[in-house]
Amino acid sequence: MVGEVKEITNGVKVLFEDNHIIVAIKPAGVLSQSDGSSAPDMLTILKAYIKEEYSKPGEVYLGLVHRLDRPVSGVMVFARTSKAASRLSEQIRTRKVEKIYRCVVKGILEGEGRLEDFISKDEDKNIVTVIDKEKPGFKASFLDYKAMASKDGLTMVEVKLGTGRSHQIRAQMAHSGYPLIGDQKYGDKDKRCKDIALEAYKLSFEHPVKRDCITFEAPIPPGYPWSLFA
Secondary structure, eight states, X not given: OOOOOEEOSTTOEEEEEOSSEEEEEEOTTOBSSOOSSSSOBHHHHHHHHHHHHTTOOSOOOXXXXXXXXXXXXXXXXXXXXXXXXXXXXXXXXXXXXXXXXXXXXXXXXXXXXXXXXXXXXXXXXXXXXXESXXXXXXXXXXXXXXXXXXXXXXXXXXXXXXXXXXXXXXHHHHHTXXXXXXXXXXXXXXXXXXXXXEEEEEEEEEOTTTOOEEEEEOOXXXXXXXXXXX
């Protein structure tokens, strides 16, 4: 679904809004919700937008039903009522919400396939380890990928997660020999890229009140390396 795109602040863009939901693009570097610091976050930004746009008195309700990691950009849906929040949360719990990612990796990747590995996370260091064979403490993890385009030794790849492990796309792609551009932790450090080249670019779900299935897609982000594929 593509409507009038409104850019409000900090690069946040609103793709759709009605009385029940608001769909927006979170830029890389912006938090999904406040961590207590002064860093910008989607929940605070969108609450301020709703309050001003609709002249809302008092506290604005906005339900956070899913998150994106700070370095990741992408499409997010927020609930404007508690009923919508409950219904969207149930869809997410039962895996009825489809989220598709795209990333830019180092190397020429062709065709499509599945990566199947085992992942364990070190919570203290906030880093995951990927291995090929099952081992105690490691969880089975898989994703499906499809090469979209290649240029200058890089490939833009579409990814659909089969499991929702922490840092899964970044870690599994790096483990397979195709690290994400701009990923300081698992990937390829590139001074031309200040953020990880990873975006949740497509989001599909059932409208919590109207019950029709809707899909939202973000345009390719600006800047390197995305500009190679725009």
